Amino acid sequence: MNNPQSPNIRLKKRPANIGSQGSSHTVQNAKQRYEHYLALAREKALSGDRVGAENYYQHAEHYFRSAAASAPSAQKTDQ
Template structure:
């Protein structure tokens, strides 16, 4: 009788399954990276390595350089890549209970919203 495809024994050192050299650890697709975790970003024309903050800064610098050279399309492309990392930074800050990162580098001025009376009590 011939063995079926599922009758193979698990091979490997730790018996954890997985494969691909991962040692049985599965990466969750929506897991947030560690603050100091080095990531690779395959941008439109270059590869950028660093932590999330460094990759964001690099893309913003590339966007400024492209804007200065008159290439609006590449500037927008780099800004969209940077926005992706802003979202990751905001998710990390939310998970760690820290304030949100402002994409433009702007600070909260502490001003109230226009048209909202701080002393107004609806009851």
């Protein structure tokens, strides 16, 4: 039974296995978005809008962390 006060929301499902090409695409996309939001933050900071700059810096940080988490590890340990 539908609740009249809650909207009917459909969520998109992500595929369980993205594959190596999808993973590298995800990293590149996150890096591009990081650079984009960093540039926007710098513009806001130069114009004197500290609150707007902080907002964009937080967005940039999110994509920086996403890229780092999605990237294959560059160092392999030999043990």
